[in-house]
Amino acid sequence: MLRNMSTESPPQSSPYADPGFSGQNSGSTPANRSRRKFLSLLAGGGAVAGAAVWHTSGRANIPSSSSLRASGHGVAARPPATDTAKVAPITAGCPGERRNLVVLELSGGNDGLATVVPYSDGRINDLRPSIGIDPEDLVILNNEVGLHPSLQTLNEQGLAIVQGVGTPNPNGSHFEMERRWWAGDPEGNARLGTGFLGRLCDELNEGAPITGLTIGTGASPIMYAATAGTVAFTDPDTGWYLLNDDPWHKNLRMGLREMAQPADGFDAARTGLSSALEFGSVLEEFQNEDEAEDRPEYPYADIRDQFMFAADVLGADAGVRVLHIKLGGFDTHGDQRGDHGYLWEQINNTLVPFRQDLERLGLADDTLIATVSEFGRRPAQNGSGTDHGAASMAMLCGPVNNGLHGEAPSLSKLDDDDNLRATVRMDEYYATLADWMGVDHRTVLPTNASPIEGLLLPCKTSVSIRSG
Amino acid sequence: MATSEHRRQLSHILRRLQFAPRPGQIAELEELSIDKAVQQIIDSDTPVLLEGEPLRNLEARIEDGDWDDLALWYLGRVTAADSGFHERMVWFWHTHLTSSSEETRDRLMVRQHALFRTHALGNFRDLLKAVTIDGAMLNWLDGDQSRGEAPNENYAREMMELFALGPGAYTEDDIRIAARALSGWQVDYETSDVRFDPGDHYSRPMRFMGERRTWDVESIVDKVCDQPECARHVASSLFQFLIGTEPTEAELDELATEFRASNLDILTLVQAIVALPTFTAGNPARARNAVEWLVATMAVFGPEAAEPEYWWLDHLAQVPFQPPNVGGWAKDDRWVGASQQLIRTSILLEFELSDAIVRDVEPTPDAVLAHCGIFDATDTTRNAMTAAIEAQTEFNHGLELLFVLALTSPEFAHI
Numbered sequence: 001m002l003r004n005m006s007t008e009s010p011p012q013s014s015p016y017a018d019p020g021f022s023g024q025n026s027g028s029t030p031a032n033r034s035r036r037k038f039l040s041l042l043a044g045g046g047a048v049a050g051a052a053v054w055h056t057s058g059r060a061n062i063p064s065s066s067s068l069r070a071s072g073h074g075v076a077a078r079p080p081a082t083d084t085a086k087v088a089p090i091t092a093g094c095p096g097e098r099r100n101l102v103v104l105e106l107s108g109g110n111d112g113l114a115t116v117v118p119y120s121d122g123r124i125n126d127l128r129p130s131i132g133i134d135p136e137d138l139v140i141l142n143n144e145v146g147l148h149p150s151l152q153t154l155n156e157q158g159l160a161i162v163q164g165v166g167t168p169n170p171n172g173s174h175f176e177m178e179r180r181w182w183a184g185d186p187e188g189n190a191r192l193g194t195g196f197l198g199r200l201c202d203e204l205n206e207g208a209p210i211t212g213l214t215i216g217t218g219a220s221p222i223m224y225a226a227t228a229g230t231v232a233f234t235d236p237d238t239g240w241y242l243l244n245d246d247p248w249h250k251n252l253r254m255g256l257r258e259m260a261q262p263a264d265g266f267d268a269a270r271t272g273l274s275s276a277l278e279f280g281s282v283l284e285e286f287q288n289e290d291e292a293e294d295r296p297e298y299p300y301a302d303i304r305d306q307f308m309f310a311a312d313v314l315g316a317d318a319g320v321r322v323l324h325i326k327l328g329g330f331d332t333h334g335d336q337r338g339d340h341g342y343l344w345e346q347i348n349n350t351l352v353p354f355r356q357d358l359e360r361l362g363l364a365d366d367t368l369i370a371t372v373s374e375f376g377r378r379p380a381q382n383g384s385g386t387d388h389g390a391a392s393m394a395m396l397c398g399p400v401n402n403g404l405h406g407e408a409p410s411l412s413k414l415d416d417d418d419n420l421r422a423t424v425r426m427d428e429y430y431a432t433l434a435d436w437m438g439v440d441h442r443t444v445l446p447t448n449a450s451p452i453e454g455l456l457l458p459c460k461t462s463v464s465i466r467s468g
Numbered sequence: 469m470a471t472s473e474h475r476r477q478l479s480h481i482l483r484r485l486q487f488a489p490r491p492g493q494i495a496e497l498e499e500l501s502i503d504k505a506v507q508q509i510i511d512s513d514t515p516v517l518l519e520g521e522p523l524r525n526l527e528a529r530i531e532d533g534d535w536d537d538l539a540l541w542y543l544g545r546v547t548a549a550d551s552g553f554h555e556r557m558v559w560f561w562h563t564h565l566t567s568s569s570e571e572t573r574d575r576l577m578v579r580q581h582a583l584f585r586t587h588a589l590g591n592f593r594d595l596l597k598a599v600t601i602d603g604a605m606l607n608w609l610d611g612d613q614s615r616g617e618a619p620n621e622n623y624a625r626e627m628m629e630l631f632a633l634g635p636g637a638y639t640e641d642d643i644r645i646a647a648r649a650l651s652g653w654q655v656d657y658e659t660s661d662v663r664f665d666p667g668d669h670y671s672r673p674m675r676f677m678g679e680r681r682t683w684d685v686e687s688i689v690d691k692v693c694d695q696p697e698c699a700r701h702v703a704s705s706l707f708q709f710l711i712g713t714e715p716t717e718a719e720l721d722e723l724a725t726e727f728r729a730s731n732l733d734i735l736t737l738v739q740a741i742v743a744l745p746t747f748t749a750g751n752p753a754r755a756r757n758a759v760e761w762l763v764a765t766m767a768v769f770g771p772e773a774a775e776p777e778y779w780w781l782d783h784l785a786q787v788p789f790q791p792p793n794v795g796g797w798a799k800d801d802r803w804v805g806a807s808q809q810l811i812r813t814s815i816l817l818e819f820e821l822s823d824a825i826v827r828d829v830e831p832t833p834d835a836v837l838a839h840c841g842i843f844d845a846t847d848t849t850r851n852a853m854t855a856a857i858e859a860q861t862e863f864n865h866g867l868e869l870l871f872v873l874a875l876t877s878p879e880f881a882h883i
Contacts, residue, residue, distance in 0.1 A: 218785030219805040232807040234783045255856030264846035266878030268801035275806035333610045
């Protein structure tokens with residue numbers, strides 16, 4: 001086949017294989033074919049048996065959702081998926097100059113009220129007679145709220161919650177609200193062609209080929225940048241042709257480079273070709289981190305491979321500063337207890353080892369993980385789930401002040417659609433992230449918002465803030 | 469005798485009306501004027517329907533088979549020798565009236581697919597009514613959990629916002645009322661049949677879009693379809709699918725008028741769109757989405773060139789029957805972004821050149837471009853291919869190089 005134009009021997013499989021996993025994609029993946037493992041060019045690494053599995057759909061791979069429905073899988077108190085010993089907290093220090101941001105997008109609209117439960121407010125029982133969570137199961141944070149039990153170990157390790165995150169004029173449409181969150185446009189009238197993370201990359205751009213990376217799903221408007229290189233890619237084996245050194249592949253790259261010249265129209269396509277070629281230089285920096293003996297174990301989760309790759313990218317110090325990973329499945333119109341609980345279990349089980357991995361790489365102080373979701377859910381349940389809502393919450397891990405921030409949205413003073421009113425605005429949240437990255441938030445947001453006080457560690461956080 | 473301009477136009481309309489030219493089809497069409505060629509493509513196509521026993525057999529096969537069977541079955545269908553304009557319209561409806569096999573059972577998706585095959589060129593009202601009470605759709609947008617006393621708004625909202633009217637053409641109240649009116653339908657997951665339980669249906673009179681009466685699926689869908697925004701929304705969506713840009717106000721007025729006058733007959737709308745000058749004369753205006761690119765690529769290489777793999781679709785971020793959300797797949801330049809380019813080139817390297825291609829296609833840029841249906845290559849693309857072939861000293865591998873470049877070209881990536 002065309003691939004065999006090279007004279008070198010065919011490859012083995014991805015480093016991200018989990019030999020124990022026998023999930024959906026194990027049957028037909030690049031790993032099963034004669035493909036080059038690009039990492040082996042550099043590290044001379046050995047084969048890892050199994051299949052490269054990336055869940056590119058971005059939706060939570062709820063294992064046989066029919067079984068979750070049938071069993072009425074609830075959120076009874078259950079032990080964390082990691083062992084029962086407590087997880088050691090990671091006390092982040094003050095970040096240095098080169099900070100990294102990892103945004104975990106909770107796609108579908110995450111129910112803030114089921115993640116951070118206002119258990120002491122009697123109204124929650126009236127609103128959620130059957131899908132509510134028993135206070136005995138919660139991870140109690142104070143005498144008002146408790147965390148979903150799935151977050152037990154991540155909480156032990158350290159996390160911050162910003163309550164009541166939303167927008168002043170919420171809308172019930174996924175598309176409208178995703179557009180606003182991707183663009184960083186709370187009111188929805190700014191008509192921006194770039195994404196919030198893309199603009200951050202433009203400001204952070206130091207000439208590296210790729211500054212922003214979406215891992216595991218296709219290109220997202222959140223990463224659309226004006227000048228910085230941003231790429232989305234779905235599999236670590238993609239792009240090996242960029243590294244192969246035999247004459248045929250060199251001529252292919254030469255032809256692609258020529259075709260990517262900015263002339264004769266088709267600008268978007270030619271730019272795409274050009275960025276794809278640049279991605280090769282990011283791949284070249286890679287080390288095969290999988291072989292590090294003290295790498296923490298990442299249990300199975302839909303976002304496991306993406307976060308492992310994220311750790312490797314950050315560890316390689318190739319100039320990538322902003323990462324974006326998407327987890328879908330949060331649009332819980334039905335079967336919320338099971339589905340929502342399982343999603344947060346996966347987040348917990350991935351972020352705990354991810355932060356341990358960052359610590360191992362010396363990056364724990366410099367890497368902020370932050371969630372984003374298009375909206376929350378309606379306070380009143382509907383059947384076994386909830387309808388689209390408004391205000392929700394955000395979760396952050398890393399060099400932040402752990403614990404609760406913001407103000408819990410009121411359950412009694414709902415808006416005209418019976419939804420939660422935001423107490424923290426989207427642009428205030430984004431301004432906090434931008435400033436932390438050393439980017440003046442006024443250059444990346446269309447509105448004037450103040451960052452959230454006290455969320456970040458009491459360090460000199462305004463390190464070389466760049467203004468436009 | 470076709471001029472190269474005539475071939476260019478033919479190739480252009482074929483890219484818009486079909487996934488790929490059928491073997492021998494270009495030669496057939498070369499004798500006709502472009503307008504007659506357009507009609508030939510639309511009229512001579514025999515829709516392949518899925519009904520009765522073949523439908524039941526397919527449902528059973530897919531249900532009992534592997535999780536990747538459905539998507540791969542569909543790839544087989546659209547790359548079959550008889551794949552034509554009807555297939556293209558079925559694909560349009562699948563991307564517009566979305567449901568996903570990730571949230572429902574595969575056999576229900578098969579039944580929904582059959583529904584699209586039946587109604588693709590029929591009447592939009594009938595199509596919308598059928599899809600509203602389709603099992604996969606009831607499952608996907610929670611209609612099957614919607615009871616009169618606790619109506620689920622999901623379907624009502626998406627039906628108005630995405631399927632029929634477009635944003636801003638309805639109120640939150642309309643959604644709430646419609647949700648009540650559409651309640652009472654349930655899916656039997658064993659048989660895939662759908663049934664209506666009047667006891668679970670909200671049957672008290674309500675005011676909806678200015679009219680007070682008792683409402684049900686028929687009357688709600690009719691009322692929605694009666695709105696002027698409906699004809700406009702559907703016409704605009706189909707225009708963008710076939711042509712790639714948004715219609716001008718004048719174009720949209722014309723299309724909506726004809727569509728409404730025909731009582732929302734889909735074929736009438738198609739004819740109105742292809743009659744617009746911008747259909748035949750315009751430039752390629754939108755990027756091919758992944759499935760469109762892949763099917764066209766497979767047609768270029770020919771049927772034996774490679775066994776299609778599920779991971780191609782997965783990594784291209786477009787698996788048939790698994791749209792990422794109810795809005796369907798992206799319709800913008802994302803399809804030619806860096807991420808797509810990375811995957812597409814990787815996939816191209818999986819193919820083999822057939823003996824026929826090696827025998828019949830000269831290893832020159834123009835010959836390869838022509839074989840890929842490109843008669844209007846830019847200098848930049850042609851020069852890139854020339855530079856590469858000149859550097860490639862091993863001659864027959866040069867043909868492979870030219871094909872990879874031609875199928876990666878911006879020209880091939882747009883319709």
